[in-house]
């Protein structure tokens with residue numbers, strides 16, 4: 001009965017929605033989200049909602065996020081199934097207020113205030129030239145789809161404020177969480193009852209730990225906060241902590257996902273309250289540091305082992321049963337990988353002289369793609385996708401080269417992977433490990449080292465195999 005009521009509610013409260021948006025434009029209805037791909041809306045246009053958040057209103061899910069196209073700043077989409085997204089307009093643009101003319105707006109989030117019946121948006125405000133302004137800004141509207149009144153930017157209690165998020169508690173109190181002190185610390189502020197101002201700062205979390213991209217959810221008696229480390233557009237190891245109160249004390253950090261969190265950075269945690277169960281999605285941006293417009297989205301189920309222990313695993317595609325609150329997922333087999341150095345944000349890439357150096361992350365760059373194939377004894381051959389050549393340890397100066405395919409032990413590598421997901425590569429012929437070196441001429445390049453380090457020690461011999469599954 002509860003399910004039938006739920007279906008009827010969704011159909012009538014968002015009535016005509018699919019009838020209009022799908023058939024008029026004739027875009028096929030999608031049944032799965034393909035993680036790490038460029039999402040398109042029901043008109044076939046790219047979804048511009050990075051650093052975004054979600055809100056359920058009038059029976060629909062709304063997705064509100066960054067739109068960096070033309071003079072737009074914040075875009076709004078809606079959906080019944082979290083898969084097919086209809087563009088509903090831009091909520092803020094450079095024309096919305098004089099202060100927004102030269103602004104850069106990041107991580108906008110909207111919550112609803114039951115008392116004032118207003119939708120309130122908080123966001124990160126900068127001027128386009130750099131990140132030195134470090135303010136937040138607020139806008140509000142009686143309608144989720146706008147028009148929004150822009151209320152101005154400021155530093156909460158005079159504190160710098162960059163990556164940010166909102167959290168609305170079950171008692172109606174709302175909190176603004178933002179990275180401060182040049183990204184060293186994270187502040188938690190309680191908002192005034194109308195959500196338009198900061199009431200007071202209630203905590204400074206993890207001084208000096210450089211956590212950002214906060215996303216909060218409440219599970220049972222606990223608040224859980226997922227964050228990333230501060231490395232700009234480059235992905236790093238996601239961590240979470242928990243507490244019985246937003247003011248703390250918060251637990252120690254626990255890792256989730258791979259050492260680059262499957263190449264993502266958190267933007268929010270989306271609870272899906274169904275008739276059967278409440279499920280939780282980790283929603284993240286997969287930024288392309290080489291090209292912002294090539295950034296994509298990743299939605300992954302959060303598996304709660306209990307109220308304070310969670311796990312996030314990779315899935316290639318996902319569909320959500322919003323009525324039941326359940327997911328269907330699919331995992332494709334890995335096609336190729338990028339290989340990241342542990343001690344820097346760089347990835348293995350061939351150099352013109354045939355040795356191996358590095359390049360920064362870019363999802364389009366072919367030279368970063370490697371194909372690993374394993375033999376019966378568990379040794380892998382490592383082929384560069386672009387050149388078709390193999391990683392070869394047979395080089396007198398100990399430098400590792402790319403060579404034509406030969407049936408030689410120097411092209412066979414044994415992988416030793418530690419619990420965190422970092423791997424050490426040991427060559428079958430030389431019995432030496434692959435090691436990243438630096439010199440004045442070549443900032444990062446590969447050698448084979450005589451001494452094999454402990455795989456659990458953070459060091460030059462550690463690499464991440466970042467798989468790509470599409």
Ligand code: GAL
Nearest residue numbers: 051106163212213231232233
């Ligand atoms: C990240 C942040 C993004 C964006 C980016 C710019 O650290 O999470 O929202 O500000 O830096 O480099």
